[in-house]
């Protein structure tokens with residue numbers, strides 16, 4: 001089967017899909033769209049994905065356009081190395097953490113980093129409304145880090161001994177936060193988002209563990 005993933009470099013949701021294929025050892029091709037040129041808003045792309053979002057996956061005539069839907073599809077299509085577990089209990093646990101990372105980690109990360117990393121806004125003045133909002137977003141993100149650090153007390157991956165869909169959802173978010181810390185150090189420091197690698201040693205070890213898995217290097221954003 002030939003698999004083509006349409007994506008934007010560094011966008012977390014398509015990155016999930018690349019990681020899913022990678023964890024399973026399934027080959028895929030990529031088609032990078034330039035968000036700065038609105039290539040994902042073109043008429044041609046709209047035919048594939050009327051929501052004009054990434055990812056979209058084409059697989060032998062099948063077109064899929066939701067990252068979690070695509071992970072669920074690939075788990076049935078390629079049942080080896082399941083992403084959503086084998087037993088009912090495993091599936092329940094993995095879906096729960098997957099959706100928590102999708103709903104809470106993703107939201108906290110977006111709220112904090114869109115102004116800083118995407119809109120390139122300066123550090124807001126101390127006491128300003130914007131500064132208070134960014135501080136609240138930073139606190140939300142750190143609460144999600146606390147949660148993940150606790151989860152990782154239970155095993156090398158978020159849902160235990162084996163890599164799962166939950167790791168595919170969380171990893172891109174955590175890597176983008178690291179990117180923000182490297183590129184916007186002063187801004188992140190001002191909000192108290194500092195030294196995450198020493199404050200959260202289990203998350204740091206997990207991140208390195210995922211990065212060391214075969215094929216993960218190929219999933220990294222091409223513009224980084």
Ligand SMILES: N[C@@H](CCC(=O)N[C@@H](CS)C(=O)NCC(=O)O)C(=O)O
Nearest residue numbers: 011012013053054055065066067068
């Ligand atoms: N529910 C969809 C959401 C896809 C989505 O919003 N992707 C973002 C990138 S991470 C996107 O395409 N943003 C561009 C835009 O909305 O213009 C999924 O999980 O695949």
